[in-house]
Amino acid sequence: MWLFGHVGPGTAAIQKLKPQLPFGVVVVGTILPDLIDKPLYYGLRFLTGAGQEGVSFVTCTRTVGHTGLFLGAISVAYLWKKKPALLALALGVATHLTLDMFQDLVFLTQVPWDEKSAVIAASFPFFRPHFGAMPVATLREHLSAITVNPHLVWTELLGLGLFTYAAWRNRSTSRRSKSDR
Numbered sequence: 812m813w814l815f816g817h818v819g820p821g822t823a824a825i826q827k828l829k830p831q832l833p834f835g836v837v838v839v840g841t842i843l844p845d846l847i848d849k850p851l852y853y854g855l856r857f858l859t860g861a862g863q864e865g866v867s868f869v870t871c872t873r874t875v876g877h878t879g880l881f882l883g884a885i886s887v888a889y890l891w892k893k894k895p896a897l898l899a900l901a902l903g904v905a906t907h908l909t910l911d912m913f914q915d916l917v918f919l920t921q922v923p924w925d926e927k928s929a930v931i932a933a934s935f936p937f938f939r940p941h942f943g944a945m946p947v948a949t950l951r952e953h954l955s956a957i958t959v960n961p962h963l964v965w966t967e968l969l970g971l972g973l974f975t976y977a978a979w980r981n982r983s984t985s986r987r988s989k990s991d992r
């Protein structure tokens with residue numbers, strides 16, 4: 812999944828479950844793991860001139876932001892501070908990790924389950940003491956995957972539809988709560 816493949820299902824599900832949460836923060840939460848890990852991996856490679864294997868423990872684009880520990884830390888922060896924005900982030904990140912796992916288990920059938928980067932990252936460091944391997948060598952190859960993997964096209968389109976629906980629901984929910992005041 813790329814952008815709307817995450818934002819769409821994530822916002823639609825959370826909007827239905829908790830319509831009072833700040834919608835913008837929910838959107839950020841649904842893509843937060845990628846916002847952290849993709850620049851981290853490619854940034855470190857760019858800065859150090861490292862190859863596909865990455866730098867230190869940052870061996871692919873699913874590392875710190877894709878761990879259950881990261882999700883746990885946001886959840887604990889919410890339980891401590893009780894701020895709706897933290898719950899919005901935690902739920903958004905939870906949908907991201909679930910969708911990455913779903914994508915790897917359903918579409919990435921050529922890779923054995925215990926080598927899947929989403930599984931390794933989500934369970935880090937309990938299942939493996941390191942992160943997964945990067946399946947493509949360059950950022951260009953990574954981006955061009957959208958043309959070779961047909962599921963990426965339809966999940967983006969479906970996601971865009973779901974995001975439009977969630978944004979529309981959010982608008983009508985906030986209009987209704989304003990008129991109730």
Ligand SMILES: [Zn+2]
Nearest residue numbers: 844845877911
């Ligand atoms: Zn991801």
